Amino acid sequence: MDNISRESERKGQILNSAIKIFGEKGFQNATIAEIAKDAGVGDATIYEYFKNKEDLMLAIPVEFTKELIPQINDHMMGIKGAFNKLRKFIWWWLNYVEKNPGYGSIVLLELKTSKTYVSTEAYQAARSFYQIVLDIIKEGQEEGAVKKEINPYLARSLCVGAMEHIIIRWLLKDRKYPLIQYADELADLLIDSLKTRV
Amino acid sequence: MDNISRESERKGQILNSAIKIFGEKGFQNATIAEIAKDAGVGDATIYEYFKNKEDLMLAIPVEFTKELIPQINDHMMGIKGAFNKLRKFIWWWLNYVEKNPGYGSIVLLELKTSKTYVSTEAYQAARSFYQIVLDIIKEGQEEGAVKKEINPYLARSLCVGAMEHIIIRWLLKDRKYPLIQYADELADLLIDSLKTRV
DNA sequence: CCATTCTTCCGAATTACATTCGGAATTCAT
DNA sequence: ATGAATTCCGAATGTAATTCGGAAGAATGG
Secondary structure (H helix, E strand, O other): OOOOOOOOHHHHHHHHHHHHHHHHHHHHHOOHHHHHHHHOOOHHHHHHHOOOHHHHHHHHHHHHHHHHHHHHHHHHOOOOOHHHHHHHHHHHHHHHHHHOHHHHHHHHHHHHHOOOHHHOHHHHHHHHHHHHHHHHHHHHHHOOOEOOOOOHHHHHHHHHHHHHHHHHHHHHOOOOOOHHHHHHHHHHHHHHHHEOOO | OOOOOOOOHHHHHHHHHHHHHHHHHHHHHOOHHHHHHHHOOOHHHHHHHOOOHHHHHHHHHHHHHHHHHHHHHHHHOOOOOHHHHHHHHHHHHHHHHHHOHHHHHHHHHHHHHOOOHHHOHHHHHHHHHHHHHHHHHHHHHHOOOEOOOOOHHHHHHHHHHHHHHHHHHHHHOOOOOOHHHHHHHHHHHHHHHHEOOO
């Protein structure tokens, strides 16, 4: 989650502290003072780099999701067949959130309450991340593995909705036992849902 | 959404204004002053009935979800077969949110960011609402319509996750065209996912 | 090497709200 | 009708976001 090259060192420090504090306490209960202190800068300095508290939170997914897409694509390399890719995607995403729960709770819980969310870059970033699932489904339809009659956008909602629901439950409650323990069973169920019947 | 009998008239006024303002502006951007003004009471009066702003928001699902469960059960009467019930549930829930988007955005977007959410009555209320889906799935397994080998809890996550995902998309973006237009296709997809194969 | 501008940074005000206080208005019980 | 309780709220308080004004440091030019 760290050492990502960014325009400015300062901006990077602040973002790293922001992800940490927002992730721990949530948007509401995190204070600018605390983030500033953690980043080792003055409160006012944050406002040199971000318009306001909300803008600071929205900057997190933009920066980090940019990194995610190459990473998942890298993991996808050499995997053949839509269902194998989907299984990998589920595994990878659950694993990533488990390792970075702060990022997960920002993206899955906090972000959507921002009044302007849909018109932000953050929304576009999330969109292109989930686009991967859509591509997998379409690929599956081409290769004949996924039922042709399914609306691929609805199928994406099914996959993403189920994943998010499981992740959100985990974020809200337990966080104790591994999140990836759900990965296989969830993948089985989703694959079975989409599969062409013989 | 109105005329629900409650302990006190005042408390009811405040809750109705709260659902309206929170629903419109979100928790963050709603102010106590605005809710008080809308309810026609002084700011301090709100604190006679609710511990604080967060407690006021959390009171909404408790009050309203109590009403929801009898309503949906009422609609379920006379419907035979798990899949017919599931279809009805999807239709009814999408329709309810479409008619009460303020309530929907509180329950689906705002609530989960509350630090204490899982330990509140509001969480229990949501839980018993979604319990209905679990019961339908279990019933389906008993009558042989739903695959026996599916973990019913995971199946619930699939159904609820997909519904919530579609509702959240609608709340965040469009809200223009009818939400229920998704109901049938979603129901088809979910039913097909759960169905025992011959 | 020094003066000048430009940039970065931040301590100290300012502002916007949530929350609390103290007492006024109203209702209730006798 | 009167004292006691309850309900209500305007004004004060406290906390945290945001802005201001200028200090400290880096870059430019002679």
